[in-house]
Amino acid sequence: MPGTLANESHVDVLIIGAGPAGLMCANGLSLAGVNVRIVDQRPDKVPAGQADGIQPRTIEVLQSYGLADRLLREGNQLHMAAFYNPGPSGGITRTGRAPDVTAASARYPFETTLHQGAIESIFLDSMKSRGLFVERPVAPVALEWSQDENQLQDPTSYPVTVALKNLSDETQEPRLERVHAKFVVGADGAHSWVRKTLGFAMEGEQTEFVWGVVDTIPDTDFPDIRNRCAIHSPNGSCMVIPREGDMVRLYIQLTDSQIIEAGRLNKGKINCDQLLQVARKSLKPFRIEFPNPIDWWTLYIIGQRVASKFSMHERIFIAGDACHTHSPKAGQGMNASMNDTHNLIWKLTQVLRGWSHISLLKTYEFERRKYAQDLIAFDKKFSALFSTKAQTDEDPDGVTHEQFLEAFQTFGGFTSGIGIHYAPSDIVNPEGQSAASKLIVGQRLPPQILLRAADCRPFEIQDLIPADTRFKILIFAGNTNDTQQQKRLFTLADQLGGDGGILIKLAGAAYGSVFDIISVSNSSKEDVNYTDLPAIFRTHWSKVFTDAQEVAGLRGGMAYKSYGISKDGAVVIVRPDGYIGKVTGIENVNSINQYFSSFMIMQSAMTLHDS
Amino acid sequence: MPGTLANESHVDVLIIGAGPAGLMCANGLSLAGVNVRIVDQRPDKVPAGQADGIQPRTIEVLQSYGLADRLLREGNQLHMAAFYNPGPSGGITRTGRAPDVTAASARYPFETTLHQGAIESIFLDSMKSRGLFVERPVAPVALEWSQDENQLQDPTSYPVTVALKNLSDETQEPRLERVHAKFVVGADGAHSWVRKTLGFAMEGEQTEFVWGVVDTIPDTDFPDIRNRCAIHSPNGSCMVIPREGDMVRLYIQLTDSQIIEAGRLNKGKINCDQLLQVARKSLKPFRIEFPNPIDWWTLYIIGQRVASKFSMHERIFIAGDACHTHSPKAGQGMNASMNDTHNLIWKLTQVLRGWSHISLLKTYEFERRKYAQDLIAFDKKFSALFSTKAQTDEDPDGVTHEQFLEAFQTFGGFTSGIGIHYAPSDIVNPEGQSAASKLIVGQRLPPQILLRAADCRPFEIQDLIPADTRFKILIFAGNTNDTQQQKRLFTLADQLGGDGGILIKLAGAAYGSVFDIISVSNSSKEDVNYTDLPAIFRTHWSKVFTDAQEVAGLRGGMAYKSYGISKDGAVVIVRPDGYIGKVTGIENVNSINQYFSSFMIMQSAMTLHDS
Structure with a gap:
């Protein structure tokens, strides 16, 4: 070297x-x-x-x-998007507003900037x-x-x-x-x-679309300056992204093809003042001025x-x-x-x-x-849509508000990140999925409010599965006040954590550092007793939850229903990154074994080898 | 000296x-x-x-x-109360559970310990x-x-x-x-x-009720150890108050009248071990042991x-x-x-x-x-209820579960603190109340979710009225897209903050340090423009809200209805401590003047006097 x-x-x-x-x-x-x-x-x-x-x-x-x-605490939130298109008198007019995020299961249904x-x-x-x-x-x-x-x-x-x-x-x-x-x-x-x-x-290519970006605090009478705006103006397209404090980011489309020379941006062809001048024109009849310092600006060509x-x-x-x-x-x-x-x-x-x-x-x-x-x-579809001109009388082939809005909302699962779906592999095993028929193995565990059984305090299930590198084994236990169901749970507990149980074989007696077990009853909050569960499903009183509505409030009580879990219960294995790896019935312990054995190293075998 | x-x-x-x-x-x-x-x-x-x-x-x-x-973050929450009474086989049995807090409008519907x-x-x-x-x-x-x-x-x-x-x-x-x-x-x-x-x-008196209090981490199979419990046992009354971490506070009633001598507690008559022995007996047939250190304990007589x-x-x-x-x-x-x-x-x-x-x-x-x-x-009623024996076959005059639960819930407004109602005075003026018919002048402003007009971000109205020593003037502006209503608002704005306006007279040009003005439109979130309001009602884009449901979610849109405010709007004056001082219509500016003049010193008069 x-x-x-x-x-x-x-x-x-x-x-x-x-x-x-x-x-x-x-x-x-x-x-x-x-x-x-x-x-x-x-x-x-x-x-x-x-x-x-x-x-x-x-x-x-x-x-x-x-x-x-x-x-x-520090960021700005985008809840609403506003759409502007060419108006009858030459400038732009608001065609409508729509939710900025259209992913129904998002825990945080907004973007943060x-x-x-x-x-x-x-x-x-x-x-x-x-x-x-x-x-x-x-x-x-x-x-x-x-x-x-x-x-x-x-x-x-x-x-x-x-x-x-x-x-x-x-x-x-x-x-x-x-x-x-x-x-x-x-x-x-x-x-x-x-x-x-x-x-x-x-691998891929570069487009011909050139955009300018400016961060600054504007002075304006534009009523949507704090919403995300997609503006198709006769004077060019423009996007408004409000930021923390009073800062706003403007994306400004540049139509001057001379800015690209031999496939590269020639930044000398345009300065920030010229960008702002385009923005002023695009927003007409609204007034927008830039009395404050420019925090940052740049030009870019979209490459994919x-x-x-x-x-x-x-x-x-x-x-x-x-x-x-x-x-x-x-x-x-x-x-x-x-x-x-x-x-x-x-x-x-x-x-x-x-x-x-x-x-x-x-x-x-x-x-x-x-x-x-x-x-x-x-991105190819989405950015082409943004870079295409709006439909006007002179430009009948342009994109209509309806087309744009439909595309904006169709892409919601993607733009929100909520729809990320990992394909089957050792760690994404969709077999047995029917035990929680509305959960999608390979997607992240959707949010739900549960009540902690011992004290009825509401918790978001996502807060029970932190990124602490442990696999989470969620035992949807069914009605834990039912004696027959209790028997099935004690059998499951024994197969998992008893002498020669799967978790012991996989990770040894201290399997709690590898796996975190959380139980979710569906008994009523008036009747549930956390003390009714097998000991390994309640290593602490705080590990047992029930699927019931808040004592005062309307949240909760929907986990079994929205996850598609019957009263028989289910076991849901969540990967350490929050994605569902495996779903199975509470009597199908072998499939839990098969799942983990496909990528984990049996600690009991290692011990054997060591001795 | x-x-x-x-x-x-x-x-x-x-x-x-x-x-x-x-x-x-x-x-x-x-x-x-x-x-x-x-x-x-x-x-x-x-x-x-x-x-x-x-x-x-x-x-x-x-x-x-x-x-x-x-x-x-640090405290424990009590959401549920459990009630135990003498069971058929000698020990105690759960008669039922009920919400620990019964104040419907509580923003935090639980106690924190x-x-x-x-x-x-x-x-x-x-x-x-x-x-x-x-x-x-x-x-x-x-x-x-x-x-x-x-x-x-x-x-x-x-x-x-x-x-x-x-x-x-x-x-x-x-x-x-x-x-x-x-x-x-x-x-x-x-x-x-x-x-x-x-x-x-x-002024007042002392009761004959003697109680012991112990803070410790118990070991128990009692399923309600993390709920507030009122236990009427044949072996004496007991209260369970779960605390932060795994700590529990036990209140234990002492029936040995010898503990009081000449109106004073003789603490030498009982020690902590004896208290715990009473608790063990009261909780039977449940097991409760005390393997951990006692964090604190004491005895007290109730004095009122x-x-x-x-x-x-x-x-x-x-x-x-x-x-x-x-x-x-x-x-x-x-x-x-x-x-x-x-x-x-x-x-x-x-x-x-x-x-x-x-x-x-x-x-x-x-x-x-x-x-x-x-x-x-x-407190006299409430503590007597706790200190009275439960009804049993031997003790037919004791308190029944139903009597106890009814009293527990009736007292909810008081125990929660939500019902505090200050009587009329210079700073609590119920005249004109009808403009917000469901608000109670002298009580605290009840919580409501509003959307910020400029970006549809949801806010709790209580978070808009911090204890910053300023009076909050809430302008419920009605439909701010309506031209007629806009005129009324511009008139109000002029009477408050224009030349010779009330706020100027009261506090001078820098009245913003004495008063905080917040506007609440009831236009839809799709149509509201914060820019439609008079300048003094939007000194910053973040000062305007609208009464609409969240973009994604079910909260919001109930403020006008639950405060009893019509489409004509209203002005609600909230004291710096969060209690409602005055309610009036948006055309009744004189009553705002009268309210403040009754206890505030006119700064314009002072300036006159100084010059």
């Missing part, structure tokens, strides 16, 4: 790049107690601008790490509380990996070596550090050095590409913008990035702890590359 | 006693920027035990100071953020006040002098400080030195008394246990105390700022002494 005075070190996971994907990864791994380092070549985090939209599903994910409260630097701070502060900091400015200069199959299959080996250079002492002879890592995550952006070094190609591979030997991964680029129109960028590493965190942790086979990591590319491809397909 | 080396100092408000009443007062005054000091003779805050129940209304009040989040020390910490940390600390151990040793009527009527004078002694240097010659105060608040507990020095008598006066010349006030003692059975103690000073904070601030006449302070005793008397009357 180049350079002198190379220091050697070892780490379980080295993350390259401290944007949203890298920080999500570093925070999640450190929360799980994994030995992790994160480096970034930039001297500081993003000060302004960049990505800013957090989708409903991403808020749920952040909540599963205990980070949503701060996001919700907050500048990328503030979102990064949420992760940075969480990491800081555990002593983890981003090392910067530090860049990778070399990346090597073993081809030895035995080494690659051994999760305790360090088959990857990265040479890191500290950029803060440019004038001196560069000091290099050789880091030996079990795993490397390249979250180093659209121009990813890791991706290029691995030789993965970006996905990397050919996301992983090298399940030892080096790429995530975030390094894997996929697309238009910012539907606000997907930062969301897709954070959800990439959310998918990876628990899998790396399971393998590093020796709980799961290293092959589990194959599901990262399998799940996230397919998602990225779907995202690009969606 | 006694002692040597007396230092002299001046302060606007001196608070004596740093329990819940004193800390609420100190925190509220410091939040308002008032020059305040607080002293306490104890060397540290309460470590365990004592009061622990926070009622629904008190949670609303804490929320108005921004303090409820932490309470809710948390030990007094943790509640005090919430105030202490809030005060600390503004540099205010409790001076301790510091005791008052002398209290003098001026009898000069001119001085008493001048809000800028210091008519009270308190000699303070620092108890931390007992061995030395006592160092005294002579503090000259504009106002003194004695929040120094049931044995109040301030009250005794003022010569105010405690109210001080003859709460104020000396509106310059020295007493608050909290210094004014009223009663049984802890309905968990009122700490709540009544904090609400005493919540009532006083804004009045002191208004007078100190020169906004209101000093006579405003008369309403403190007027409102809070009547409340204390009502509390005692309620």
Whole structure:
């Protein structure tokens, strides 16, 4: 390797790049107690601008790490979208308003906007509380990996070596550090050095659509300045995205084709004042002025590409913008990035702890590359719609308000992130699905309010399944006041946690660190006794819930119905990332065994081997 | 005054006693920027035990100071009450469960339990953020006040002098400080030195009921250990109050009349083990054991008394246990105390700022002494019910489950604090009430979800009226898309905030520091434009709301209906403590003028006088 005075070190996971994907990864791994380092070549985090939209599903994910409260406190919320089209007298007129989010099951039925630097701070502060900091400015200069199959299959080996250079002492002879890592995550952006070094190609194309973006606090009489607006004006298309405080982001379509020269943007052709002038014209007859400083502005061409591979030997991964680029129109960028590493965190942790086979990591590319491809397909339709002219008398082929609104709402499951559906694999097993006929294996567990049996306090079920790297085994226990049902539950309890039970075989006596068991009765709140359940289903009084309506209030009592679970009950296995992995009846214990055995390492077998 | 080396100092408000009443007062005054000091003779805050129940209304009040989040995070919630009575086979059996809180309009329909020390910490940390600390151990040793009527009527004078002694240097010659105060608040507990020095008598009596209290973590198969339980057992009455963590408080009735000797408790007659033995017997056939340390325990006789006066010349006030003692059975103690000073904070601030006449302070005793008397009357009925034996075959005169449950629910408005209703006075003016026929002038503004007009984000109306010492003027504007209604609104805006408008006369051009104006349209969320309102009703885009249902969700859209406001609109004036002071139609501006003029000082008159 180049350079002198190379220091050697070892780490379980080295993350390259401290944007949203890298920080999500570093925070999640450190929360799980994994030995992790994160480096970034930039001297500081993003000060302004960049990505800013957090989708409903991403808020749920952040909540599963205990980070949503701060996001919700600091961010702006988009509940309503307004649609403007050419009016009869030349300017624009409001054609209608519609919900900004159309995903019925969203726990947070709105988008949140907050500048990328503030979102990064949420992760940075969480990491800081555990002593983890981003090392910067530090860049990778070399990346090597073993081809030895035995080494690659051994999760305790360090088959990857990265040479890191500290950029803060440019004038001196560069000091290099050789880091030996079990795993490397390249979250180093659209121009990813890791991706290029691995030789993965970006597949896809670039459009001809050019947009300008400006963040500022405007002065206006436009009544929808705090709603998301899609404006099809005779003077060009425009999008309004209100931000935290009084800030507003304007996306402004540029029709001057001279801005693109030989497939690249010529930024010298237009300045920010000209962008604002276009915005002024687009909003007429409303008045919009820009008396305040411009916080950030840029130009971009929409490019839609996905990397050919996301992983090298399940030892080096790429995530975030390094894997996929697309238009910012539907606000997907930062969301897709954070959800990439959310998918990876628990899998790396399971393998590093020796709980799961290293092959589990194959599901990262399998799940996230397919998602990225779907995202690009969606983005093509969606951004074309935004970039097309509105229908007018002169332009009868333009898009109508009805077409636009229909598309906007059809795409709701996608734009919200709620509809993400992972295809069948070892960790997504749709067999036996009928026991909870309205849950979709491969999708995230939808929200429901349950009452805690011991004290009738309401809880959101999503808050019971935090991203703590444990699989959650939800025992929908049926009527726990019924003696026959109690017998079935005691049998299940014995098969799971009794002598030679499945959980004991899988994870040993301390299986509580691998699995979290939560029980949900459907007895009435007046009759339920948490003391009626088998001991392993109530390791603490707070682990038993009932599906009943609040003591004072209207929420709750819909879990069995909306999940499609009968009075016989069901077992629902939720992956550590909140996605449903398996559903089965409470008498079908073998299928639980088969599910976990397909990717987990039997601890009882290991003990046998060790002795 | 006694002692040597007396230092002299001046302060606007001196608070004596740093329990819940004193800390609420100190925190509220410091939040308002008032020059305040607080002293306490104890060397540290309460470590365990004592009061622990926070009622629904008190949670609303804490929320108005921004303090409820932490309470809710740290505290335990009581949603359900369970009732046990003698069963057929000798032990107890559950007769039923019922909501713990029966106040329909409660925003937080549950009680919260948390030990007094943790509640005090919430105030202490809030005060600390503004540099205010409790001076301790510091005791008052002398209290003098001026009898000069001119001085008493001048809000800028210091008519009270308190000699303070620092108890931390007992061995030395006592160092005294002579503090000259504009106002003194004695929040120094049931044995109040301030009250005794003022010569105010405690009026009322003591009962013969003796109870023991124990805080510990029990080991039990009793299924309602996390609910509030009223247990009428053949072996004596018992109450279960679950607390934070796994802690439980048990109230145990003692029937051994020898514990009272000459009207005083003889604590030597019973120890904690004997108390626990009574609890074990009362809960049979359920098992309850006490393997963990006892956090706190005590014995008490129920005494029910109210001080003859709460104020000396509106310059020295007493608050909290210094004014009223009663049984802890309905968990009122700490709540009544904090609400005493919540009532006083804004009045002191208004007078100190020169906004209101000093006579405003008369309403403190007027409102809070009547409340204390009502509390005692309620407590007599309620605690007698708890101390009476259950009806059994041997004891046919005992109280039945039905009688008990009916009383429990009838008292809901009182036990929850939601029903507090201040009688008419300068600041509670029920004339014109019909414009909002279902609001009750003198009660707190009931919760409602509104949508913010500019972005359809839902807000709880109570969060729009924080305890920031400003009067809130709620303009229920009707249909703001209607041109006729707009005209009426522009007229109102002119009469309030135009040249020579009422608010200008009352408070000058910067009336926004005295009054906060919030507008509530009832246009649909699809049509409402915040830009349609007069400028003074939308000093920022975030000040306009509409009464509509959430974009995604079922809350909202009920404010006009549940407040009894017609499409013509109404003006609702909410006092700085959240209680409704006045309701009127939007064309009846004179009545707004009359309301404020009855206790506020016209700033335009002052300016005239100054010039």
